[in-house]
Amino acid sequence: MKSVTLQGNLTLDLDGFVLDSGDFELPLSGVTVLFGRSGSGKSTLLRAISGLDKRTRGQLMFGDTLWQSGKQHRPTAERDIGFVFQDAALFPHLSVRQNLDYGIKRLPKGKAPADFDQIVERVGVGHLLDRDIGFLSGGERQRVAIARALLMQPKLLCMDEPLSALDWRAKAELLTLIEELVESLQLPVLYITHDPMEVERLADQVVLMADGRIQSVEPLAQLLNRADSPLFDHQGAVSVLQTHPLESGDVSQVRVADQILSLSGARAAKGRRPSKRQLSRVRILARDVTLALEDPHKISTSNHLVATVAELIDQDDHSRLVRLKLNDEQTFFAEVTHDSAQRLQLSPGLVVFALIKSVVLNR
Amino acid sequence: MTLFGIEIEWSPIWLTLEIATLTTLVLLVLGTPLAWWMARMKSSNKVLLEALVALPLVLPPTVLGFYLLIIMNPNGMVTETLSWFGYEGQLTFSKTGLVIGSVFYSLPFAVQPLMHAFETIPDRLLDAAATLRASFLDRFRTIVMPLARRGFLTAATLSFAHTVGEFGVVLMVGGNIPGETRMVSIAIFDHVESLEYAQAHLLSAMMLVFSLAVLMLVYGLNRKFEVKVG
Numbered sequence: 216m217k218s219v220t221l222q223g224n225l226t227l228d229l230d231g232f233v234l235d236s237g238d239f240e241l242p243l244s245g246v247t248v249l250f251g252r253s254g255s256g257k258s259t260l261l262r263a264i265s266g267l268d269k270r271t272r273g274q275l276m277f278g279d280t281l282w283q284s285g286k287q288h289r290p291t292a293e294r295d296i297g298f299v300f301q302d303a304a305l306f307p308h309l310s311v312r313q314n315l316d317y318g319i320k321r322l323p324k325g326k327a328p329a330d331f332d333q334i335v336e337r338v339g340v341g342h343l344l345d346r347d348i349g350f351l352s353g354g355e356r357q358r359v360a361i362a363r364a365l366l367m368q369p370k371l372l373c374m375d376e377p378l379s380a381l382d383w384r385a386k387a388e389l390l391t392l393i394e395e396l397v398e399s400l401q402l403p404v405l406y407i408t409h410d411p412m413e414v415e416r417l418a419d420q421v422v423l424m425a426d427g428r429i430q431s432v433e434p435l436a437q438l439l440n441r442a443d444s445p446l447f448d449h450q451g452a453v454s455v456l457q458t459h460p461l462e463s464g465d466v467s468q469v470r471v472a473d474q475i476l477s478l479s480g481a482r483a484a485k486g487r488r489p490s491k492r493q494l495s496r497v498r499i500l501a502r503d504v505t506l507a508l509e510d511p512h513k514i515s516t517s518n519h520l521v522a523t524v525a526e527l528i529d530q531d532d533h534s535r536l537v538r539l540k541l542n543d544e545q546t547f548f549a550e551v552t553h554d555s556a557q558r559l560q561l562s563p564g565l566v567v568f569a570l571i572k573s574v575v576l577n578r
Numbered sequence: 579m580t581l582f583g584i585e586i587e588w589s590p591i592w593l594t595l596e597i598a599t600l601t602t603l604v605l606l607v608l609g610t611p612l613a614w615w616m617a618r619m620k621s622s623n624k625v626l627l628e629a630l631v632a633l634p635l636v637l638p639p640t641v642l643g644f645y646l647l648i649i650m651n652p653n654g655m656v657t658e659t660l661s662w663f664g665y666e667g668q669l670t671f672s673k674t675g676l677v678i679g680s681v682f683y684s685l686p687f688a689v690q691p692l693m694h695a696f697e698t699i700p701d702r703l704l705d706a707a708a709t710l711r712a713s714f715l716d717r718f719r720t721i722v723m724p725l726a727r728r729g730f731l732t733a734a735t736l737s738f739a740h741t742v743g744e745f746g747v748v749l750m751v752g753g754n755i756p757g758e759t760r761m762v763s764i765a766i767f768d769h770v771e772s773l774e775y776a777q778a779h780l781l782s783a784m785m786l787v788f789s790l791a792v793l794m795l796v797y798g799l800n801r802k803f804e805v806k807v808g
Binding site: 230262265267290291292293296297298300302304305306307308317318321322323360363364367373 | 708
């Protein structure tokens with residue numbers, strides 16, 4: 216069976232900016248992140264896909280449904296999408312409950328809204344229902360916006376930088392909420408961000424955008440595998456490993472390639488339960504990985520993974536990226552200096568111990 | 579009825595209120611789409627339109643009245659065209675003509691507050707409503723109108739009050755036919771001309787009180803209906 220996709224080729228000529236997406240085909244499952252610098256056309260593409268800009272031209276098919284053909288387009292209202300805007304876009308003259316009801320009232324007769332109480336509880340806005348919009352915090356506003364979108368039972372959820380206006384604490388809470396919703400609702404999501412961290416936590420596949428054009432669509436793992444991945448920022452290379460929960464139910468550790476990783480940071484300590492899930496992601500910075508030729512025991516770092524050197528990549532700044540492969544074929548990066556690489560005589564095929572200082576659970 | 583021993587002439591007062599009410603209604607109906615269109619306009623034509631709408635603010639009313647008189651003359655194109663559609667009578671020196679003249683004269687007082695109110699409504703609220711399945715008219719009714727209600731109130735009150743206070747255009751287009759086109763401002767002028775200061779005083783004082791009351795109403799409502807957008 217062919218999987219359902221969103222495919223098309225859209226152009227949108229705004230004054231001073233032109234979106235010319237090129238042919239694209241996005242899987243309608245999991246989270247597809249549109250990533251790129253500001254001004255790369257992410258939001259414009261999302262608006263074009265949602266039908267929010269009437270100047271959009273081109274082709275767009277959502278599964279078997281035609282959304283756009285030339286100038287002809289299906290109105291936004293009939294596309295079955297939920298949209299969460301950067302600043303929530305709640306209606307200021309209505310209460311929280313009225314905001315949530317706005318869409319429900321307008322659903323066509325044949326379409327039932329989502330279970331109100333369930334969504335409200337899950338998104339955590341139950342205690343806000345009778346509030347005025349003006350008295351909500353940034354995080355609360357965004358939660359209401361998410362609930363409002365989900366109540367429509369959309370077939371696609373579009374999120375345009377939903378976290379960018381929030382402080383770090385609200386951002387962390389919302390990210391966790393979005394992760395949980397994505398997993399439990401099985402709803403395809405198009406998610407815009409320019410924050411690599413959000414990509415690494417949420418993305419299943421990444422659409423790279425630059426100058427109003429789609430540069431590539433690739434799975435997150437593949438994108439992170441590139442030594443020059445656009446996701447790497449001032450912290451350098453980052454790896455994400457898929458890990459399994461322990462049978463014992465211990466939430467502070469996960470299993471990867473038959474080895475055990477201890478999780479660091481507040482997220483593990485707070486007792487989030489990766490065991491509920493089949494797979495969880497951990498995030499490792501290449502600069503947090505130290506390489507040793509034998510397993511040192513008298514050392515504070517507790518994570519020692521056995522891995523094979525797959526490739527050495529010279530960096531601009533006299534450092535080398537070492538691509539390491541686990542026996543389940545997953546790879547991750549370690550960053551070492553040129554000197555260290557020579558001293559240890561690192562070369563492909565060599566088995567090393569990767570000492571990892573910090574392993575952060577993603578989801 | 580008399581006040582301070584002077585007979586109140588009701589006919590110009592009723593006429594004035596009638597013309598002002600009609601003008602306000604016409605301005606709200608025509609001014610709303612015009613103001614919306616201008617508020618969302620991005621091209622440089624907006625400057626020209628804004629200037630055109632604001633013209634009655636700076637033009638001597640007699641100039642506006644003079645051009646309207648020419649355009650609406652009984653043998654002119656406009657009247658002829660209207661007569662094909664079954665309109666009997668003439669536009670000048672009639673109530674219809676007065677309303678048309680007042681609409682032009684008070685146009686900026688309706689369009690400017692509406693336009694400014696519409697401009698403060700963020701596009702993304704309308705986008706959000708569209709994703710919640712609201713059609714354009716639905717969005718206009720449920721998002722734009724409530725958020726712009728101050729603009730509507732200001733537009734309605736100012737158009738009404740401004741029409742009540744007009745003189746030049748009315749004199750040029752309507753003339754001074756008692757019961758037909760003789761509005762309060764004309765009546766006052768007439769009384770002064772005929773040195774009937776008592777009657778002039780009475781009408782003038784009534785206008786003064788009325789205007790003050792209207793302005794206080796506008797500012798009071800503005801305060802009460804303050805809407806925070808954001």
